[in-house]
Amino acid sequence: MNGIELNGKIISIDDDGMLLVDGKAVAGSSISSTWKYFDGDGDTTDFDCETNIDIIQVSIDGSCITPKDFDKDGTVISFKEAPVDDAEIDMQIFSSSSLLEEYKYFDGDGNTTDFDCEINIDIISVSIDGYMISPRDFKKDGTTISFDATPDDGTEISVWILKQK
Numbered sequence: 001m002n003g004i005e006l007n008g009k010i011i012s013i014d015d016d017g018m019l020l021v022d023g024k025a026v027a028g029s030s031i032s033s034t035w036k037y038f039d040g041d042g043d044t045t046d047f048d049c050e051t052n053i054d055i056i057q058v059s060i061d062g063s064c065i066t067p068k069d070f071d072k073d074g075t076v077i078s079f080k081e082a083p084v085d086d087a088e089i090d091m092q093i094f095s096s097s098s099l100l101e102e103y104k105y106f107d108g109d110g111n112t113t114d115f116d117c118e119i120n121i122d123i124i125s126v127s128i129d130g131y132m133i134s135p136r137d138f139k140k141d142g143t144t145i146s147f148d149a150t151p152d153d154g155t156e157i158s159v160w161i162l163k164q165k
Helices: none
Strands: 005-008 009-013 018-021 031-041 046-048 056-060 062-067 069-071 078-079 088-096 099-107 114-117 124-127 138-141 144-147 157-163
Touching: 056 099
Parallel strands: none
Antiparallel strands: 005 009, 009 018, 031 088, 046 078, 056 062, 056 088, 069 078, 099 157, 114 144, 124 157, 138 144
16 A cells, blocks of 8 residues: 555555545545645745645655744745755645644653653654654654654654644
């Protein structure tokens, strides 16, 4: 089955725009996805995706970028700092009638392995310092994610959560 693996589940979209988790339709869901590609020039901070942005994942040169680094307004993404010259900017834009995204951020301290997201987590993606973490390297239980290896002191942990509206 094609799709994105998140926390051991395969997330995909069928031909009718229905969200599937492990091949099963999520009741009341409809989601579509569009990719937009841009190149950085070192000066431009605003990029018009030409479609309304509900939920988005952004990467620059393969590293995940979180909403702490950009603002979204209608169809435009505005980076707080211009991507460098020749940077490859990839944006996957989701439009959904039934899902919302939420980000939670944590700072690694070299000791803590468990982080409470304060909301139930089912469909998530995790990055540390912009690099995606395999679902094999953490577990989720209710509202908590637990890393197998302690994140280093000073690392930024970003948790992308999809939830029902």
